[in-house]
Amino acid sequence: MNKEGIVKRIEQLAIPLLASEGLDLVDIELKKEGQGLVLRFFIDREGGIDLDTCAKANELLGDMLDEIDLISSSFMLEVCSPGIERRLKKLEDFQKYIGQKIFAKTSIKIEGRKQFTGVLKEAGEIITIDCDDLIVDIPYREICKAHLVVDFDF
DSSP states (O other), rough: HHHHHHHHHHHHHHHHHTTTOEEEEEEEEEEEETTOOOOOOOOEOOTTOOOHHHHHHHHHHHHHHHHHHOOSOEEEEEOOOOOOTOOOOSSHHHHHHHSSSEEEEEEEEEETTEEEEEEEEESSEEEEEEEHHHHHEEEGEEEEEEEEEOOOOO
């Protein structure tokens, strides 16, 4: 099974496991870092998470991963918060953060560019971003990377 297939299978098993603890799976990364492999889970829940929550989720996910044994080489398991500039992957993520400032990168050029930062106005099959200088309609399927943007205006 390739890397994407492994991550997809782990995601399918992790979502209901985490949901049983009142947690949402925001994202999963499986990547080489330094000399080793890291499997990183980003989790959240209404009101946020703390270190104890991450530790409990780490234990649950570790047990699940030991059972299914999908990753043949050794790896480090990390469970963490998505942070204040959390990723937006699923359509529901975009819908939840309408009115917030986001960054989006597209797989194709739209209006002559591939990167957009602005206020998320609409989220459906088309993601609408107000980029100050223009309103951009981006097909959701063309977004390859997106996250919230926090302004620290003092």
